[in-house]
Amino acid sequence: MNRRRLLQIAAAAQFGNPWGPLAPAHAAAPAARVRPGDPDWPSEAQWKQFGDQLGGDALVKVPSPFAPCLEAPAGPACTQFFKAVKNPYFLGDEIGLTQTLGWVDAWTSSPSVHAVAARSTADVVAAVDFARKNRLRLVVKGGGHSYQGTSNAPDSLLVWTRRMNQVRLHESFVATGCDAQAAPTRAVSVGAGAIWAHVYDAVTTRGGGYVQGGGCMTVGVAGLVQSGGFGSFSKAYGLASGSLLEAEVVTADGRVRIANACSEPELFWGLKGGGGGSLGVVTRLTLKVHALPESFGAVNMTIKASSAAAFRRLIGLMVDFYASSLHNPHWGEQIRLRPDNTLRLEMVFQGLSRSEAQAVWRPFLDAVEAEPEAFKIEFSPLKIVSTSARDFWSPTLIKRALGFISSDDRPGAPEANVFWPGDQGQAGQVLHGYQSAWLPAALLHPERRPTLCDALFDASRHWRVSLHVNKGLAGAPPEAIAAARDTAMNPAVLDAFALVISGADGPPALPGVAGREPDAALARRQAAAIGRAVDELRKRVPQPGSYLSESNYFEPDWQRSFWGANYPRLLAAKDRYDPDGLFFVHHGVGSERWSADGFTRIA
Template structure:
């Protein structure tokens, strides 16, 4: 009864008009930590616990406990389990990335509200505001920037909020007009759950993330790319409506008709800056007949041959792959190897083979320069409806990995290629959008030279599905109406350079990060990106896959959209309750988010 009254009170509060400011709050100069004056008393924490019907959790990290007994069997099992992203996601104290050397370390919050509904989120937001607490929001826990964790904070953990509801004809609150197929997803759901409900079970398609354990709400707020974004556009552009708890503790419905500036800001403005999203409603698209993949490895016999191979790849991409049918990536390695890991939609396997045949023929004409390693199933396709299905065949053949915990749902799947990210410690990471103009005849040579020069320092990945050049006009138009950096609109790819180590944690003897190696690799990575920055000095970067130390991050992440985003932030969170590293408005705070500058 108590939870129902709280939710009714929150939702019954009058929503402000689209043009009015949100309820103001006294400016906070600093936030409090445990032991400081103003930190809530035990009685006040108990009061919060009662308000959320026992959903308040005193957080203890198993990693911190491992410091006391690093050689124990329990510690060994913990580090083994850290390769399972579902294990990480189900622990309130853990994050999918364990840290970034010289940047941040995954640290548990002091307390967490394991929210089971919007009412719990309202209670947590109000408590944090009233007691001047550092507030953190975590759904899937995938954040290279460490934004889903902070020591001495109150965490809103949405993992248990994972309801999914399909709509045949959705019309946003306060809107009129014909309805459209859509899916409403609570904030704690992850993409494997949504793909199972929308695609496997219902035969539709929703634009989501490529990594199946990423949280839905976080990805949408950050812009959101998936394997087939070149066809369907940004995940944020498919957002039709969001339920949001704002800093004043009000529950608001944001869509094109109600709170349009908040709605626009949620479409790519970054998670955790404007409010706590508790539910998103996304457009459901018609599902194509087939999805498929192309995987092959090409080894060049010399650096000169490798430079020629890069040119061939760029020519072939421009001619045959820069269209809605193709996505994912091609990696250029330091050992003069090109690794193709592409996916396709809307084509049959034979049609995909025909697309690639001219490139394969060109390689075959130079056997002394190029050796090609084709996997037994170099070009494969499957029914699109079965693409994310947890079939036994996929598991046996190694196409999918599973949550190996006893009793885990069979839908707890992830791509084997994503296993390396589970529990990782980043050494360095940078990205940049490459404009399609670089593929013109008069600029392609310079692009090839820059890519080759970069690979002399560090491997380079070209993520073609993370640039919208070649996408349908409707997808580009929808993306233009988001807060994303407009550079994405005419980028043919997002170039990504990354380096990481396996699970490690400071203070755990024998399992600490290799700091010297991390710094050495980060420097090499920086030299590689410098080669590309000479060609595109103001390329812009994707907020979710970017450099923690990005200097001009406002311009890099959001470009000309940042002033509008900052205005939306000041409207809906004037006191700055919501803070994340390099998030909208974070320049007003110290790096840890505790002191206003």
């Protein structure tokens, strides 16, 4: 009995299989998809007929955005291209580009042959039907932020949802069919192509509410929610998927389905953390809007230890302080550890005034300042700052002047096209290596802290590591944890106090472009160092689990790592809504049944 059938049986046994006996192993499913040049590839006449059906300019024959560099690597057009790709809004608006340009030895950004620049759900239905009938490799792209390269593929048809970016607030929303079961709540409906900067502008800056979204403002809403979704304040408000009230989805059969707790509940559950592009094309999401705190704030400082021994003690001070004072819904974001014995704090807070935040940090700062020979705090007059929560994402004059927020620099760009300066490094990056692991809150117990501190110190000897404390829900309010429990995410997130991340990247680069090629040798050395760093943590936390969107492309046991015990249930949902495997992404649900490029069925 093969592994797939075992998983099917497990899913049926555990969840009562509400759809009856599982179908046979795809006896009528296509064995392979077609590529340009294959006899079954649609003819030009068929493509024209499809374009006429869509109308307007929806069907696009995608030009290669890399052509100027391939033709003249030293030319002005290529120089301008490499300058432009540092603007995340330029990348998002280009149909043939992705926010990350590749991952050495893993994937390279490659444009599709054709794309449907969808303006409506009807366009998405037409694209899904055309791909299914013609056995095409189908790709879905909204924000294009996938580190795994799932929003691009050569020889494919792309469904590009960027134009479907409407944002609509509801003062009293009840999910379809749930009238008798749910109380009305404030909510926001968002088109699949919207990005978080524009949602925050509508919901917070102009609407005075809060929606749990992503920390990076140019990430697509649909992709983040389907991956589970963390933001700076997730320790208070939980997962983005935990706030999902309803989704409109086009499934592989071309049907438009409304998924919520009362309609298509298994599809709804699978969309909450099961990964984008595996169960269907989401065209609209409706998310809960929470009450907005009075203020948000940030803590930023760098502390340099004078020696490795002093740095180990500094890690101990930080872990003790975090466990006693920061492990609660008020605090989020990052604690960074570097091989040069530097501790970098990039924290945010909510529900506290600036003076209250200063009081929280006083004991830690006193302990550090008491040892000037061992620890040096980088001078900063703005260690702890706060602002009106309503203005947090708005490009106010003072934030622009102080460099706290950056804007799209293209002529005529909308004022709401903003991003955090710290995220600009991701624009056009080429990844060298990336790994993550959830750290259980049990490691914060006094008797376990030395083990945690030793692991963090040993990891930092190999490569830089960051504790993303907003990406573990231990310490969050009970309602946030309950909502997260009702998602497809790996249950390890419920008991984790942080997600540890170690990564490395290089500047924008393109294979085959002289003078602009990735440094493969450097990338491989850095990837090996990252592996050694994270292995130090895995020694103390066997099988910790990893976050789908921020993980190793080469994750060996990805089904368990990303979804844990939830994977059989997800696979059952895949068999229900996409039995022939139309939707394929790298390390997505059911992808083990296909070749690595998604073109040939292997199981």
